[in-house]
Amino acid sequence: MSATQESAPLSWTKSILLLTPTVALWTAAALLGPDTELGFAGLLSGLTYLVLDLALIQPRLAKAPGARALALARQVAWYHDELIRGDGVELVPALLARLAHGLGSEERALVVVRTTQSNGDERIEAYPSPGAAVPDIAPELVSWAGSQTQVLDTAEAKPGSARANLLALTASHAALPLRWGSSGLGVAFVGGAGQALSPLARRAYEWMRMTTALAIQRRDLGPHIHDRSQLQGLVEYARATQEALMPDERANPSDGLLIHGMFRPAAQCGGDLWVWRSLGQGRVLVFLGDVTGHGVAPAMLSAAAAGAIQSFAIATGAALDPAALLGEVNRSLYRIARRRYMMTALAAVVDRQAGEIRYANAAQTFPYLVRPGPNADSEVELRALVTAGPMLGHLEDAHFPSAQVALAPGDKLFLYTDGLIEAERSPNQAYGARRLRKHLQALARHPGDRVAPSVLDGVYEFLRDARPDDDMTVVVVEWPPGPREV
Missing domain, CATH: 3.30.450.40 (GAF domain)
Incomplete structure (x- = not known):
């Protein structure tokens, strides 16, 4: 051959x-x-x-x-x-x-x-x-x-x-x-x-x-x-497999950036997934996804997606294009699930050397760029990075538009799954995007590895004794300011 x-x-x-x-x-x-x-x-x-x-x-x-x-x-x-x-x-x-x-x-x-x-x-x-x-x-x-x-x-x-x-x-x-x-x-x-x-x-x-x-x-x-x-044994096995493929919760320095993520599973098996990988040349890939539904299948599909992401990243290296990655994962999920299950996802390449973020979205919650400003009295800029494409696995050949935004020292990229803002204390009383934005503004000048735990603590404080119905995943990528550069 x-x-x-x-x-x-x-x-x-x-x-x-x-x-x-x-x-x-x-x-x-x-x-x-x-x-x-x-x-x-x-x-x-x-x-x-x-x-x-x-x-x-x-x-x-x-x-x-x-x-x-x-x-x-x-x-x-x-x-x-x-x-x-x-x-x-x-x-x-x-x-x-x-x-x-x-x-x-x-x-x-x-x-x-x-x-x-x-x-x-x-x-x-x-x-x-x-x-x-x-x-x-x-x-x-x-x-x-x-x-x-x-x-x-x-x-x-x-x-x-x-x-x-x-x-x-x-x-x-x-x-x-x-x-x-x-x-x-x-x-x-x-x-x-x-x-x-x-x-x-x-x-x-x-x-x-x-x-x-x-x-x-x-x-x-x-x-x-x-x-x-x-059945319970199978659910536990699927949940454990899903968690095994997640990065650990330590703050990871890479290419002058700090990457920190936290995953909080709900009572049932879900399909949240986050992956990061150094691509070389000062670039880091961050991927956040959420398979529709709950149970064994979403957890295992998120594991399959993780393998496809890593394989694509190995093959493309620093030349990885976020939209092309979503296309690759989309084809894999379409072939596996045939629309029975789909995934929302966001892929971002954070490029410190070029001072920019390139990203593509597949029906995922819009991430935020948090910019604290040059001094303590400066107004915090909180910008939603808006771009949208179809869910992964819906169409075999789908197009995912991409965009880019400038990145500067002190900036943070904040990604999250919808389980965070949809967490309900009681019917029709969810944590919501407004509370999240307010919390992010208050955390703008905090170190990047303190943002995710603080946000999750705020959600659980809001829930009181209620239990979330969906997985919650939070990922923060920070370009630390001068003295704290990694």
């Missing part, structure tokens, strides 16, 4: 064939009965494979050119298939070791996970691949590594740093933090010491760490799922 053929869009035939494992697992679940243990396990496995296939495998096959991308997609599919067929974290090290070897490294891996005993004490369990040594790793170091948000390698490890010490102690070239939502499950070490991590290997390991975290969490949920109804 030629390189040109390999980089062509994925045909419907191949797309359907890639869904065969999901169809087979769900068929087995239906025959066994979803209320049985084996049937329910088949349902969960099929659901997980569906997310990974639509979010990771198919986008890479469709967009990335050449045999290397095809090999990478096959590695993703193989690894996940092996995890589905197996049972327990014990098989993960051997699979990771084989994957590391396939990516040109030493065939060695070590998985270290945190477990909580019945008496509440926490301990560390180590699972090596055949021939791998198990060093004495301090629990504090495992906790630190597990709390990180990206693959750790030797390229950015300063001598004497925690990262360098950890990689030297385990004689590995990369550490894969295993996170589930805001919780660190542990860390996986792969490859041999002194080996450089290629961009292809880094990309594969980023995907593998998410898959591994899913497998470990499925193991931990297993004993508890059947203490409840099967």
